[in-house]
Amino acid sequence: MPARLRLALFVTGLLALAAIAAVLMFAVGERTVPAAGFAGAVRPPDMPRTDFAVRDEHGEELRLAEMRGKPVVVTFLYTTCRDTCPLTAQQIRIALDDLGHDVPVVAVSVDPANDTPRRARAFALEQGLQGRMRWALGSASELQRLWRAYGIQPQSDDAEHTASTIVLDGQGVQRVGFAASILTPDGLAHDIAMLERERRAAS
Known part of the structure; x- marks a missing residue:
């Protein structure tokens, strides 16, 4: 085989391999959920179950x-937020839509002084989550135990709150968490579905 032909075939092969590698890299970059395992960050196995009894935006326990x-999806929001909180709410709404059915969603207030029942109802309505998400409202002292249990820094004049969304399993155990920077509808729906399958397999 002539040297020029061998060189041409060699270069063509390299270009083909480079193209395949580029396609694979693009495909991996486009993935929003893993092929196996949770999309969110797995919570430590010794996280205690934390029950709470507070009032929601309708005054009900x-x-x-x-x-x-x-x-159960537990997220931490405040009603006057204009950036991270509405985005988080929309990610959750789309995840529920993608899942095809609702699961309980609780938004724990991180700004109790300003998160009134009226504002909480308005927020849910604006985000298309009326009847699909309930607010956990109360005084700072009432909500302090919840913030501590989930590792949350509340909103203050000096610091932004911890923007975190956590998924509990059917036993109330914290299983996976999403910082706002990694929360996606695909990832959240994926992890909820995994926990549902896990629950069915155990029953």
Whole structure:
């Protein structure tokens, strides 16, 4: 085989390999959920179960223990937020839509002085989550135990709150967490579905 032909074939082969590698890199970069395992960060296995009984935006008692048996999404928001919180709410709404059914979603206030029931109801309505998400409202002293249990820094004049969304399993155990920077509808829906399958397999 002439040297020029061998060189041409060699260069063509290299270009083909480079093209395949580029396609694979693009495909990996486009993935939003893993092929196996959780999309969110796995929580430590010794995280204690934390029940709470507070009032929601309608003045009704909200008790976490009553939600046992299915995954529960717990997120931390405040009603006057104009950036991270509405985005988080939309990610959750789209995840529920993608999942095809609702699971309990609880938004724990991180700004109790300003998160009034009226503002909480308005926020849920604006985000398309009316009837799909309940607010956990109360005084700072009432919510302090929740913030501590989930590792949350509340909103203050000096610091932004911890923007975190956590998924509990059917036993109320913290299983996976999403910082706002990694929360996606695909990832959240994926992890909820994994916990639902896990629950069915165990029953």
